[in-house]
Amino acid sequence: MSLPDGTEVDLGPLGRARVVRLLGQGGQGFVHEVRLPHGEALALKWYRPESASAEQFHEMQRLVELGSPHQRFLWPISMARVAGEPSFGYVMRLRDRRYLELSFLLANTDRDGTPLAVSFDAIISICRQLASSFLRLHARGLCYRDISFGNVFFDPATGDVLICDNDNVGVDDGTSRVLGTPFFMAPEVVRDLTFQTLPSTDTDRHSLAVLLFYALFLGHPFEGDRTDDGLRDAAWLLEHFGTDPVFCLHPDRDDNRPSQVVQDYWAIYPRFLQDLFVQAFVAGVDRPGQRVTEGQWMKAMDRLRDGMVRCRCGTTGFWDPAEPRRTCRACGRSLHPDLVLQVGRRTLAVSALATLRSDHLSPGADESVVVGRVRPHPQVEGRWGLQNLSGRAWEATYAAGQRVRLEPDRTMELVDGVRVGVGSSVVTAARTQAA
Known part of the structure; x- marks a missing residue:
């Protein structure tokens, strides 16, 4: 259950706060706005009892102690407890409403359905900031494990980025409990039906490349003529995103060409950028060591803007x-x-x-x-x-x-x-x- 408004929450070293209102909910729990006595507002993620395991508590406590890699991450600041409640939560900074989920970029509208006017400069900023942010995360020996639309927010006017749901983050040690989000997961994770191949820095790099492709070309790198056929069920997902993914702009194959919109955007950008995506989704699709690194993406975005x-x-x-x-x-x-x-x-x-x-x-x-x-x-x-x-x-x-x-x-x-x-x-x- 969500916490009633007015509930007192113990935030450890931050002191005590009170629940102001419910902001939203998901599979793991609820997000509330809470206020400290001096008036500062924070976001509280409160876990449902079935998600509030001792392992989850220790992982979140570790993230609190490590501290945020960068201010773009809405990072756990402190653990949260409520007297008499078996569950727990953590607090983070509130997300300003000017930030939209990245899926709004593809829809080209804001929350109210008003058309967006996102400049190329803002899109390049989105891509560069994402690459830079995940570079900082990976440099700490951490991996995000679930890079996707739902976890990245952007300011349409500037391209500034916020990365949310950081309870997905863990040490890159092969012990993840999170596999990722379909369409963003690396092929080696999708096709391993034993669930032994777990997210890592290498799989994050595939997911990041998918996200950048969406931002620049408004489509998925593996969707095209081949994926238009058949029922979009588990077997379809396994084939086209796991066992036999084909880059929609593969230089040597034309059997999976994407929508005209994707092809039109592809033609806008210089060859060096196209070559990087070929590397990411042809050479890197089955050879994780050849995937494009965050530093390479940053240099490419700088060159593109230049x-x-x-x-x-x-x-x-x-x-x-x-x-x-x-x-x-x-x-x-x-x-x-x-x-x-x-x-x-x-x-x-x-x-x-x-x-x-x-x-x-x-x-x-x-x-x-x-x-x-x-x-x-x-x-x-x-x-x-x-x-x-x-x-x-x-x-x-x-x-x-x-x-x-x-x-x-x-x-x-x-x-x-x-x-x-x-x-x-x-x-x-x-x-x-x-x-």
Whole structure:
């Protein structure tokens, strides 16, 4: 049973709180809002008696003691008890209502049925933050075990991510009691009818790749012409997602092509990203060691955003130095930029969508914070400026030797050869040759 409003809950070192209202329920238990005496609100997950085993208590206590890998995880903060009740629970931060379950991205509506307007930049942020978050989790020797739509929430405006239901998390030691969610489980888990193959970091990487494919292409990597036939029963699931999964965009097989929507989105993105998904769902489908790592996904998302440009017709496209002849899907014009910014090994296409970020300045950085933004000249097409959005002044040197100091919130013109010192990094503008 759920806890009545007003019930006093013992949160150990956090003190005592009272139940304010029921927020929801699931198979394992109930989620309540509780308030501490000073007014802070938290979410309480309270287990049903049949789920409140001693093993579950010790696993949750261990997660509390380990602490959260990152603030994106709605991590257990403290265990919770109620006098006279045989069950238990734990508290975590409340999830802000602006965050939607990731399945809303596919439906393209919010909770009220209002159409969403999620930008490519926000989708890239979703993917990068997911990869970064699970990298942090795996670096602690933990695995999530149940990566799926229901456990990931996103802010449609920014792409910021929250990862919920962290009582799925456990040590990557092959002792999991959670197998995962159908359609997201790794093939080796699906096809093992003895249930001896258990979730791990390797199976998390498959589930993460499925989630990223959904976010970018709006479909499942194994669903297509082959899976359209037959009853969607246990035998269908076993064959198409366990014993004989076929990537819907397999480079050497065309018997499982996906919907036109998935194929259209596939064509939007550069070859390097397509190659990663081929690696994930062809080479990596039966060889877990060849699955794409979280760090590889992060680098790919950085490269993808570096090549994001706005065509003169207003359509967002993706240019890449390895494919300089890429064209706009709407009007056919070349997406080749006139200028690029070189930051270390990174090449950032200059366009109205270009931003200079912390991950340019510190390769592999977990956070991706905008520190500068490219601005088009308000009257002259083809002239660009760089606005300093950081809190420190930058020193710029033009090719002729002229030096300027770019104060925060000020903008300087970008021309061929100008070098801008941003912290310990140097950003160089270079004119490109037409594709």
